Amino acid sequence: MFKLVTGHWSLVTNKKGMALVLVLMVLVIITAMIVEFSYGVYIGTGALYNWQSSQRLSLLARSGIQVSLKTISDMKASYPYTYPGVIEMPVVVTHGHTPLQEDSDGIIHVRIEDENSKFNINSIVYPNGTLNENAFNSFKRLLSYFSVDPEVADRITDWIDPDSEPRLSDSENNAKNAPLDSLDELLLIKGVDRSTYDKISPYLTVYGNGLININSAAIPVLMCLSDTITEELAEGIIRYRDIIPFEDTSRIVKVAGLETTGQSLIGRITVKGTYFRIISSATTKGVKRIVDSVLEISGGTPTVKYWKEI
Numbered sequence: 001m002f003k004l005v006t007g008h009w010s011l012v013t014n015k016k017g018m019a020l021v022l023v024l025m026v027l028v029i030i031t032a033m034i035v036e037f038s039y040g041v042y043i044g045t046g047a048l049y050n051w052q053s054s055q056r057l058s059l060l061a062r063s064g065i066q067v068s069l070k071t072i073s074d075m076k077a078s079y080p081y082t083y084p085g086v087i088e089m090p091v092v093v094t095h096g097h098t099p100l101q102e103d104s105d106g107i108i109h110v111r112i113e114d115e116n117s118k119f120n121i122n123s124i125v126y127p128n129g130t131l132n133e134n135a136f137n138s139f140k141r142l143l144s145y146f147s148v149d150p151e152v153a154d155r156i157t158d159w160i161d162p163d164s165e166p167r168l169s170d171s172e173n174n175a176k177n178a179p180l181d182s183l184d185e186l187l188l189i190k191g192v193d194r195s196t197y198d199k200i201s202p203y204l205t206v207y208g209n210g211l212i213n214i215n216s217a218a219i220p221v222l223m224c225l226s227d228t229i230t231e232e233l234a235e236g237i238i239r240y241r242d243i244i245p246f247e248d249t250s251r252i253v254k255v256a257g258l259e260t261t262g263q264s265l266i267g268r269i270t271v272k273g274t275y276f277r278i279i280s281s282a283t284t285k286g287v288k289r290i291v292d293s294v295l296e297i298s299g300g301t302p303t304v305k306y307w308k309e310i
Contacts, residue, residue: 064280085216
């Protein structure tokens, strides 16, 4: 009888121990579920906040484009020239005055670049497919300034021109035979590695009418206009426009040393930009949105040539 009681007590004890273990296991599982749920809510809330901030910043960055358009339009209406070539406008934004959340501060930074201050790489081939000798030679001078192999000019020409006749033995291999849509296409062309691209791309564009704005062009671009324009003469152009921007192209001959050469540039230069790259970035609390655009502004409604949001 004693043994039965003892066995019964042992069985009861074991059952209670198992029940305790089960209860502890259930508590562990429930705790893990609560932690996972809380973490999911935290991550979801953070993602939602970032998404909301991103959307507000996108609107804010776009508003930076509109402010830039107003600035350019006012400038073009007030002056017969475009100067300088680059305008940067950082703007601190406080709550209550922007699409940002009421407890947020933000910064808009706008950069406006005159695309006519750069050399239009597509201009080396006329729209009818024939070679533009003046532009081709200008581009070779630009390459020479940066000590880049002049054969690159031939390869790019074959990439753009519509025919299949190679200027070099292999320069028509896989050629596009059409104008470049963006500068990064240059990296697809033999002879243009990343180092070369980084050197020349700041002075190139695929937009515009091919005219170079002497009020905004940098020294390498000014020098590429003629083999008689030395770095010293290019610096003279910059000193002149810093005092009195060129109001019309004929005034180029007023720069000392350009009395003759300046006259030969008429028809290839301008004093007013018509294509502008506008980069507007909006930032708050580590979240950033960028709108990169190129617009044609020559009167009337601006025309969007390129638009990218990051």
